[in-house]
Amino acid sequence: MDTTEGRLFEVKVGKGRAWKWLYAGSMLLGLLLIWVYRASHVPEAGEKGRWAWTAVFAAELWFGFYWFLTLSIRWNPIYRYTYKDKLSHRRCTDCARRYFGSFVAVRLRSFDDFPFLSNRKLRHFDRKQEQELAGSEDKLPAIDVFICTTDPTIEPPIVVINTVLSVLAYDYPPEKLNVYLSDDGGSILTFYAMIEASLFAKSWIPFCKKFNVKYMAPSLFFSKSSIPIHDPSFSKWVAMEKLYKEMKSRIEASMKLGDISNEIKAGHEGFTNWSSKTSSNDHHAIIKLRISEQISNGSIILTIDCDMCANNVESIRDALCFFMDEERGHEYAFVQFPHNFENLTQQDLYASSFKMIHKVYFPGLDGLGGPMYTGSCCFHRRDCLNGRKYSELNKIELKRENPKIQETNMSTLEERTKNLASCSYEENTQWGKEVYFPGLDGLGGPMYTGSCCFHRRDCLNGRKYSELNKIELKRENPKIQETNMITLEERIKNLASCTYEENTQWGKEMGLKYGCPVEDVMTGFSIKCRGWKSAYFSPKREPFLGLAPTTLSQALIQHKRWSEGYFQILLSKFCPFLYGFGKTKLGLQMGYSICCFWAINSIPTLIYIFIPSICLINGIFLFPSLGGKFLISYFAEVESDTHTTGKHAITVGISGGYFCAGIDGAGSGGMMRRKVYGVISGGTDAGNLPASIAPEITSVKRALDYFRRRLRTNLSTEKKDYQLCFSPSHPFFLTKHDKSFQFCLPFL
Numbered sequence: 001m002d003t004t005e006g007r008l009f010e011v012k013v014g015k016g017r018a019w020k021w022l023y024a025g026s027m028l029l030g031l032l033l034i035w036v037y038r039a040s041h042v043p044e045a046g047e048k049g050r051w052a053w054t055a056v057f058a059a060e061l062w063f064g065f066y067w068f069l070t071l072s073i074r075w076n077p078i079y080r081y082t083y084k085d086k087l088s089h090r091r092c093t094d095c096a097r098r099y100f101g102s103f104v105a106v107r108l109r110s111f112d113d114f115p116f117l118s119n120r121k122l123r124h125f126d127r128k129q130e131q132e133l134a135g136s137e138d139k140l141p142a143i144d145v146f147i148c149t150t151d152p153t154i155e156p157p158i159v160v161i162n163t164v165l166s167v168l169a170y171d172y173p174p175e176k177l178n179v180y181l182s183d184d185g186g187s188i189l190t191f192y193a194m195i196e197a198s199l200f201a202k203s204w205i206p207f208c209k210k211f212n213v214k215y216m217a218p219s220l221f222f223s224k225s226s227i228p229i230h231d232p233s234f235s236k237w238v239a240m241e242k243l244y245k246e247m248k249s250r251i252e253a254s255m256k257l258g259d260i261s262n263e264i265k266a267g268h269e270g271f272t273n274w275s276s277k278t279s280s281n282d283h284h285a286i287i288k289l290r291i292s293e294q295i296s297n298g299s300i301i302l303t304i305d306c307d308m309c310a311n312n313v314e315s316i317r318d319a320l321c322f323f324m325d326e327e328r329g330h331e332y333a334f335v336q337f338p339h340n341f342e343n344l345t346q347q348d349l350y351a352s353s354f355k356m357i358h359k360v361y362f363p364g365l366d367g368l369g370g371p372m373y374t375g376s377c378c379f380h381r382r383d384c385l386n387g388r389k390y391s392e393l394n395k396i397e398l399k400r401e402n403p404k405i406q407e408t409n410m411s412t413l414e415e416r417t418k419n420l421a422s423c424s425y426e427e428n429t430q431w432g433k434e435v436y437f438p439g440l441d442g443l444g445g446p447m448y449t450g451s452c453c454f455h456r457r458d459c460l461n462g463r464k465y466s467e468l469n470k471i472e473l474k475r476e477n478p479k480i481q482e483t484n485m486i487t488l489e490e491r492i493k494n495l496a497s498c499t500y501e502e503n504t505q506w507g508k509e510m511g512l513k514y515g516c517p518v519e520d521v522m523t524g525f526s527i528k529c530r531g532w533k534s535a536y537f538s539p540k541r542e543p544f545l546g547l548a549p550t551t552l553s554q555a556l557i558q559h560k561r562w563s564e565g566y567f568q569i570l571l572s573k574f575c576p577f578l579y580g581f582g583k584t585k586l587g588l589q590m591g592y593s594i595c596c597f598w599a600i601n602s603i604p605t606l607i608y609i610f611i612p613s614i615c616l617i618n619g620i621f622l623f624p625s626l627g628g629k630f631l632i633s634y635f636a637e638v639e640s641d642t643h644t645t646g647k648h649a650i651t652v653g654i655s656g657g658y659f660c661a662g663i664d665g666a667g668s669g670g671m672m673r674r675k676v677y678g679v680i681s682g683g684t685d686a687g688n689l690p691a692s693i694a695p696e697i698t699s700v701k702r703a704l705d706y707f708r709r710r711l712r713t714n715l716s717t718e719k720k721d722y723q724l725c726f727s728p729s730h731p732f733f734l735t736k737h738d739k740s741f742q743f744c745l746p747f748l
């Protein structure tokens with residue numbers, strides 16, 4: 001446990017590691033038994049079923065390898081906790097003494113027996129205290145929020161502006177919060193919705209602050225909360241709901257119309273200059289990065305999807321606990337929060353709750369150097385997105401750039417300063433070698449002669465010259481600002497164009513990588529390879545609430561895009577084992593590879609689904625019979641994914657020589673324990689199955705008819721929640737709801 005005083009977060013190592021390893025040991029034993037069984041029973045050349053045996057063996061070898069990869073994330077899962085209260089104290093330390101004075105006065109007043117302190121004096125102390133706290137808020141860094149949208153028909157503008165409004169409601173100084181929405185579709189409807197949102201925000205944000213609203217998006221607030229009629233704030237609540245509904249109906253009316261009326265257009269000059277011309281080369285996140293640099297230049301950036309509302313007013317402060325931690329803050333490039341969804345189907349049919357990812361995968365990756373960046377719900381240091389490399393010197397650098405990172409404790413500061421002042425500090429560093437370089441003016445500059453010289457601090461700290469400095473240094477120096485709005489606008493237009501990126505480092509070293517469906521993961525990994533760490537933080541209250549796919553086709557398209565993207569990474573130069581070699585730990589590379597090999601997994605999975613079925617129909621038995629000595633390895637580890645996803649499924653699988661089916665994990669292994677509705681094609685030992693729960697069915701078609709009938713009679717009320725799943729239910733189940741092992745077909 002990491003409990004140094006003054007730390008802003010704590011790390012706890014996951015419990016029950018010994019049990020997990022014991023379980024992993026049993027898995028390994030099962031694996032070895034299966035391989036031995038498979039290798040020792042291969043049919044002779046020319047014998048029936050040799051090809052099937054070989055294919056199934058290859059699949060089993062693959063599953064073994066994949067399972068081995070997953071061990072990496074079980075090695076050292078960690079869980080993080082933040083101390084936001086310490087963050088506020090940290091902000092107050094530069095005025096600690098004055099604050100202490102006020103604090104004493106307040107305490108004294110609470111005893112009410114110190115007549116020498118007049119009420120006037122006490123009020124003075126109170127005011128001072130308020131001012132000091134406000135002053136401490138001044139030192140918080142500016143946050144830029146990037147939201148992107150692309151198509152108003154898929155992502156309705158009302159959804160998009162709910163995200164924008166939710167972000168504006170963060171418990172954070174409003175002047176330090178800048179929200180950027182980029183629309184890849186260049187839709188005038190979304191632009192109009194933004195104008196409406198900016199007007200509505202003037203009422204919504206004060207309302208949120210006044211009533212301490214927890215659901216920060218108006219749509220969530222009005223659908224999930226209610227207020228008693230006799231409550232004093234009832235009328236304000238109703239008035240706000242009316243305002244929201246009016247705005248919503250105006251936006252929806254424009255959606256129906258497919259255009260904006262001339263009357264509205266006349267009211268805003270933005271409509272006259274409107275251009276909806278965008279191209280697939282317009283890399284929204286990069287563009288926002290360049291543009292925000294010129295406008296607000298927040299040192300921390302939050303990226304979220306347009307359908308992912310902020311849902312926890314404290315998330316920014318939570319993230320800052322990692323960036324501003326005195327000891328370790330300088331190591332973190334980004335803080336990833338979980339993606340939660342508000343529209344999960346009752347049984348979480350498409351496993352969008354990502355339980356396994358949130359509870360096992362990300363904490364596991366965190367223990368290896370940090371989770372991946374998954375595009376949304378993530379806070380970044382701007383510098384890291386801009387290509388900055390990690391260096392131990394960042395500890396000093398970032399503290400300087402971030403004025404709130406102050407020493408709380410004067411003695412610690414003194415100690416640290418003494419250490420920095422000592423000459424031994426320089427041993428084995430670049431200090432004194434690269435830091436003070438002389439130059440000649442005629443050849444590029446005069447020499448530095450020790451005195452009467454102005455330096456850029458960055459250069460003294462070893463910064464290399466690069467063309468990119470032109471942007472970087474301008475950003476760092478607040479005085480070099482455009483004074484003239486027209487010039488600024490012109491410049492921004494230029495920056496927003498993709499041609500601006502030609503022959504630059506944008507998209508390569510700077511900003512997000514692009515050209516891959518999961519460019520975020522690639523970007524995150526390249527940041528890791530520059531030496532940075534990331535943190536995964538999952539607070540009790542869901543930090544963000546989004547919209548998950550609600551139909552099978554949406555879910556399939558999403559999963560196909562992800563698996564393609566990860567596979568592309570595997571084949572690209574960003575392959576975790578190649579690109580990360582020597583730059584990241586092997587465990588982290590293995591952890592990232594779990595996703596990258598996801599697509600390949602489909603091949604052995606298909607082999608394992610179809611070949612045994614075909615073999616059984618043809619009388620070839622690939623598995624040990626019931627009671628056989630190898631059977632234990634097949635029974636040992638099977639667990640139904642339906643337990644964790646809460647989804648009901650008809651599972652058709654292999655069990656000890658039987659091709660059988662059942663509901664909720666009764667496919668194989670589980671068939672002996674749970675509801676089994678049929679055995680299709682008996683194995684060598686059919687008599688061993690309890691007849692009462694396993695009416696024998698001899699063909700796949702008859703089995704399916706049978707299940708369909710049963711579902712209709714017994715489960716008709718919930719029929720939308722049922723799918724037919726062909727589950728191999730092999731002993732190498734990676735996770736309890738790993739979709740790669742499950743092929744769902746519409747059934748009813």
Ligand SMILES: O=c1ccn([C@@H]2O[C@H](COP(=O)(O)OP(=O)(O)O[C@H]3O[C@H](CO)[C@@H](O)[C@H](O)[C@H]3O)[C@@H](O)[C@H]2O)c(=O)[nH]1
Binds near residue numbers: 305517
């Ligand atoms: O050409 C595009 C495509 C998408 N988007 C936006 O990108 C976000 C995510 O797109 P979506 O289609 O919702 O992808 P998902 O697969 O649901 O998103 C998950 O997976 C992506 C790939 O890893 C991440 O980028 C996302 O943050 C993450 O929520 C949305 O706001 C879109 O509007 C664009 O702006 N332009």
